[in-house]
Amino acid sequence: MRCISRPQKDLVMFPDQRCWTSSERPSGEAARQNYVDFVSSLTPSLESSSQAGPGAGRSLPESEHVVMTSEDSITTIMLNRPAKKNAITIQMYQDIILALKAAGKDNSAITVFTGSGDYYSSGNDLTNFVSFASGDLEKISEESANTLRNVVDTFIDFPKPLVAAVNGPAVGISVTLLGLFDTVYASDRATLHTPFTSLGQTPEGCSSYTFPKIMGPAKAAEMLIFGKKITAREACAQGLVTEVFPDRTFQREVWTRLREYAKNSPNAMRIGKQLLRSSEKEKLHAVNAEECRVGRERWLSEECAAAVQSFLSRKARL
Numbered sequence: 051m052r053c054i055s056r057p058q059k060d061l062v063m064f065p066d067q068r069c070w071t072s073s074e075r076p077s078g079e080a081a082r083q084n085y086v087d088f089v090s091s092l093t094p095s096l097e098s099s100s101q102a103g104p105g106a107g108r109s110l111p112e113s114e115h116v117v118m119t120s121e122d123s124i125t126t127i128m129l130n131r132p133a134k135k136n137a138i139t140i141q142m143y144q145d146i147i148l149a150l151k152a153a154g155k156d157n158s159a160i161t162v163f164t165g166s167g168d169y170y171s172s173g174n175d176l177t178n179f180v181s182f183a184s185g186d187l188e189k190i191s192e193e194s195a196n197t198l199r200n201v202v203d204t205f206i207d208f209p210k211p212l213v214a215a216v217n218g219p220a221v222g223i224s225v226t227l228l229g230l231f232d233t234v235y236a237s238d239r240a241t242l243h244t245p246f247t248s249l250g251q252t253p254e255g256c257s258s259y260t261f262p263k264i265m266g267p268a269k270a271a272e273m274l275i276f277g278k279k280i281t282a283r284e285a286c287a288q289g290l291v292t293e294v295f296p297d298r299t300f301q302r303e304v305w306t307r308l309r310e311y312a313k314n315s316p317n318a319m320r321i322g323k324q325l326l327r328s329s330e331k332e333k334l335h336a337v338n339a340e341e342c343r344v345g346r347e348r349w350l351s352e353e354c355a356a357a358v359q360s361f362l363s364r365k366a367r368l
């Protein structure tokens with residue numbers, strides 16, 4: 051039986067074109083799978099979360115590792131350094147700022163941040179700290195703190211709905227920044243890890259404020275002070291992640307949903323975000339400034355230097 055006319059109330063259409071009545075409607079999980087199969091029959095195959103979801107589009111030509119594309123009223127900013135687990139170099143921080151500023155002004159309705167390959171991001175590229183050992187410490191640490199402050203400020207001020215598609219494990223700053231996103235979708239393969247104290251470092255990305263607010267001070271302390279790694283499902287239960295999807299269908303489900311959301315009025319979504327976020331902005335900028343001030347001191351500590359050296363010389367692993 052094929053449903054081609056307007057669906058009647060209480061009838062649900064699935065890929066085999068059968069019309070289910072409410073009494074024989076499939077269970078939640080079966081319905082979800084049916085829907086996924088149906089959508090995948092309409093859209094290009096995207097089999098796992100490590101493959102890119104958005105289609106090809108305009109790119110940020112000057113950036114090697116931060117790729118920007120636009121399609122279906124969605125601008126996607128993708129960390130594209132999979133061989134290094136999308137570790138973020140100083141150049142990438144600058145490119146992220148440029149990409150966010152461009153996305154904030156373009157005609158897209160929603161901006162999505164994601165990673166390519168098997169990781170979302172392994173956080174700050176630890177070789178960023180190598181220059182600390184070889185140059186003018188004060189100057190380099192000040193420049194790094196300014197870079198960090200600028201990138202986080204840009205997330206705080208981002209004017210449109212900002213969605214993270216966490217396609218795999220996330221470490222460090224890629225986790226802390228999630229507190230500044232409007233929605234966070236994660237693959238069930240993702241883990242979230244903020245190993246700051248084992249690196250002699252302190253929280254950044256406004257997480258010292260957003261995490262206790264989102265998940266309560268005790269859970270935030272486990273992550274930010276003790277470095278507890280949590281799964282996407284745990285993060286979802288604690289409110290940091292909005293929804294978790296099976297890795298196999300992550301891209302399909304997330305992009306199908308985002309394309310629907312992007313059909314909403316862009317102005318209403320932008321103004322709605324302002325209403326939700328504007329009262330916090332001043333506080334967030336102050337938190338960011340303080341985290342950068344404290345962080346800069348930590349980067350200069352012996353503890354931090356030893357931990358970074360240890361990672362780079364592969365004597366120890368997190």
Ligand SMILES: CCCCC/C=C/CC(=O)SCCNC(=O)CCNC(=O)[C@H](O)C(C)(C)COP(=O)(O)OP(=O)(O)OC[C@H]1O[C@@H](n2cnc3c(N)ncnc32)[C@H](O)[C@@H]1OP(=O)(O)O
Pocket residue numbers: 133134135137138140143172173174175176177178194195197198221222223224245246249251254361367368
């Ligand atoms: C402007 C300054 C701003 C400062 C902001 C501060 C932010 C704080 C943080 O973000 S703290 C978090 C820092 N990140 C980490 O501590 C993660 C370090 N990496 C790892 O622990 C592991 O690499 C892993 C668990 C992410 C993945 O392990 P796996 O065994 O699966 O893979 P490899 O270790 O072989 O990694 C593949 C190659 O990628 C390199 N790499 C991965 N992450 C980083 C990184 N963060 N920095 C630098 N390099 C990284 C790794 O060295 C491998 O390179 P190789 O193939 O050349 O050996």
